[in-house]
Amino acid sequence: MQTTITGKAxxxxxxxxxxxxxxxxYLTFNPSIPEEYKQFGKYALSSVPPSQAGLPKGHVPFHTDDEFVSPYKIVVAGxxxxxxxSREHAPIALDAAGIEAVVAEFYAxxxxxxxxxxxxxxPLECVERLCERVCTGDELRLDVVAHTLHNITTGERYELKPLGEVAPILEAGGIFPFARKSGMLKV
Amino acid sequence: MTPMTLTEKILAQHAGRDAVGPGDNIWVDVDVLMTHDVCGPGTIGVFKQHFGKDAKVWDREKVVIVPDHYIFTADKMANRNVDVLREFVREQGLPYYYDVGTDQYKGVCHIALPEEGHTRPGEVLFGTDSHTCTAGAFGEFATGIGNTDAGFILGTGKLWVKVPPTMRFVFHGQLPPYLMAKDLILAVIGDIGCDGATYRAMEFDGDGVYALNIEERMTLCNMVIEAGGKNGIIAPDKVTLDYVNARNKHAKTYTMVHTDPGAKFIHEKVYDVTKLQPVVAKPHSPDNRAAVGEVRGTKLDRAYIGSCTGGKLTDFRAAAKILKDKSVKIDTFVVPATSEVASGLKSEKIGGQTLEEVFLSAGAKVGPPSCAACLGGPSDTFGRLNQPLSCISTTNRNFPGRMGHKEARVYLASPLTVAASALNGVITDPREYLE
Structure with a gap:
């Protein structure tokens, strides 16, 4: 797990x-095949209505149509x-597009x-509603361990909620390495 | 001992514990893992990556594979995904596979599971589909998961679960003829919001629930995920057992579980069903509820009757009652959930006509059983909204782009309301067509 992430929101x-x-x-691509995994990046966030895409103004494309990777690194949402x-293709699409963290009020x-x-x-949770404080394109620096978000563009600093019980799974790199590390999985 | 809810008791039993409480993280033993053509190939990929290319699944009797999403399409990738399932089934020797193009083909997994005897009270069912919660209607814990979790289960038969607190919804009274389970669950989602049950179990109780047939109970549990719920559940009764025992071909044993007296609920709400109204969920969220009376006259381009939540025989009986001897004014698509429902459309009659004849003579189009346009799918999918149309639908979700075009407007409603609206081309109260 990366402990600090710097990039555009x-x-x-x-x-x-x-x-x-x-x-x-686009769910016909099989994420287990690396060439097809990349394709999910190309179509990530492609069904967000244009007026809601890239707030506060909207109409900001996540990436241009022929790109697989987005210039943004952190999604900030409500x-x-x-x-x-339940499609796992959703976090896969964001990952394939180059998103390293999401900061939202809470998640499904x-x-x-x-x-x-x-x-x-x-997936981090904010304490205050940040989707109305941060603008698309702001340069952010996320400190995962200290659970803080620094908005380099505006100079603001925001407190986030600690990762809590999922931190060891993320640190291990997912459920498989976590289960191996804890001895639950022998293969 | 601390009293537990039905959900807590099932999870405790499957974790080998005497008791669990909300917030506990536990490893549970899985009774059934279900996957389909959209998430199966990824699940199989995860399984092989982590357990090895020659690995065998933990228990062949407990894996059920149901291709249902992208079936009647020329899309090569979609067809390739079914080939991946078929090859895995062959290699593993899996007994429960319902293959496309054979007599075994079923259609929508959530309806295929109970029809084929894979749902039983007291069990733990995971599926790579958010509407796996449908099976809570049989008194079991059932929820949706992703490919990684499913791949983990394929190899181990276990998964970690955070025990959810339970919300209880009690329905009293005799359901009026103009209301269906869809109206009840849309009322609940409208009340608590599309995040109102996030990380929670939703237990349904009361004489109004036990008066529902098993298909209507499935509709109720199917849509708990639209409120963010982890699982929906209804305690088993005679209706449940009659259905389960008639379908339990392999005579698997099961244990009935009920909520303990004094169990704690995080939220409790009581409804008098006689006071509820037919409702719709307006675009673009299942919690955007309005009474049909408030949106009556809204212009529509299309009507759609199908899916796991709105494509069962009960749904088509209701729609046929309204459409009999009348003509639809807008394009109307009828999609039975499964092949069993499809044969019911051909055999069950009202007033001398089969249900299918009622639909065809009303001018509706009848498609083959699958998930079809409920979730859009490839562009040649039957009923898909390829244009920014307004559609009234018996399906379960209406976020932007769900049925195809991202500017399409989808209204969710009961089969009665959808059928009545199809006749007028505008949103219509089913009471106009019911005596």
């Missing part, structure tokens, strides 16, 4: 569901991020589990 609102993160027509389906549970157990990205 991409800001979204509430209830960003898995269909907006990776629309169903409530219930990742609600909807399957998205959260998938992010942690697959070790794709670090």
């Amino acid at each position: 991409y800001v979204l609102g509430d209830n960003i569901d898995t269909d907006q993160i990776i629309p169903a027509q 409530k219930n991020f990742g609600c909807g389906s 549970r399957i998205f959260y589990r998938n992010s942690v157990n697959g070790g794709y990205l670090i």
Whole structure:
């Protein structure tokens, strides 16, 4: 697990569901095949309505149409991020697009589990509503261990909630390495 | 001993503990793992990556694979994914596989599971699909997971679970003929919001629930995920057992579990079903509830009757009651959830016509059983919204882009309301067509 992450913010609102993160027509790619894993990056966040894409102004593309990786590193969002389906393709799409952490008010549970157990990205929770404080394009520095977020563009610092019980799983790199480390898994 | 809810008791039993409480992290033994064509290939990939290419699944009797999402499509990748499932089933010698293009083909996994005898009270079921919670209708713990968790289960038969606190929803009274389980669950989701049950179990109770048939109970549990719920659950009764025992082909044993008297609920709400109204969930969220009366007359382009939550025989009986001897005004798509439901459409009659004849003579199009346009899918999917149309649908989710086009507007409603609206081309109260 990376302990500090520095990069540009991409800001979204509430209830960003898995269909907006990776629309169903792209679920035909098999994430177990590395060439196809990359494809998810290309279509990440492609169903977010344009007015809601890249807040506060909206109409900010996550990446240009022919790019697999986005220039943004951290997604900042509102409530219930990742609600909807159980598709693990959702955190995979964000990971493939180069997103290393999400900072949201709270998460839908399957998205959260998938992010942690697959070790794709670090899902952090904010204390105050940051999707109205941070602007798309702001340069952020995230300190995972100290659970703080520094907005380099504005100079503001925000407290985040500690990772808590999922920290050891993220530190191990996902559920498999965690289970091996704890002796629960012998293979 | 501390009294436990139904969900807590099942999880405790599967963790080999006397008691568990909300917030406990436990490893549970899995009774059934279900996967399908969308998440199966990724799950198999995770399994092989971590357990080795020659690894065998932990228990062949406990794995069920149901291709259902992208079936009747020319999309090569989608068809390739079914080939991946087929090859895995062959290699592992899995007995429960419902292959495309054979007599075994079923359709939507959440309806196929109970029909084929894979749901039993007191069990723990995980599936790589968020609507796996449907099976809570059989008095079991059932929830959706991702590929990594499913790959882990394939190799170990275990998964870690955080025990959820339980919310209890009690329905009293005799359901009026113009209401269905869909109206009840949309009322609940409208009340608590699409995040109102995040990390929680939702237990349904009361004479209003036990008066529902098993399919309507499935509709209730199916949509707990639209409130963020981890699982929905209804204690087993005679209706449950009659269904389960008739389908339990392999005579697997199971244990009935009930909530202890005095168990603690984090939230409790009581509804009088006789006072509820037909409702819709407006675009673009399942919690965006409005009484049909408030949105009556809203113009529509399309109606859709299908999916795990709205494509069962009970749903089609209700729709046919409204559509009989009438004509739809807008494109109307009928998609039975499974092949068993599809044969029911051909055999069950009202007023001398089969249900399928009722739909066809009303001008609706009837498609083959699968998930179809509920979740959009490849562009040639039956009923998919390829344009920014307004659609009223018996499905369970209406976030932007869910049924295809990201500017399409989807209204969720009961089969009665969808059928009545199809006749007028605008949102219509089913009471206009019911005596």
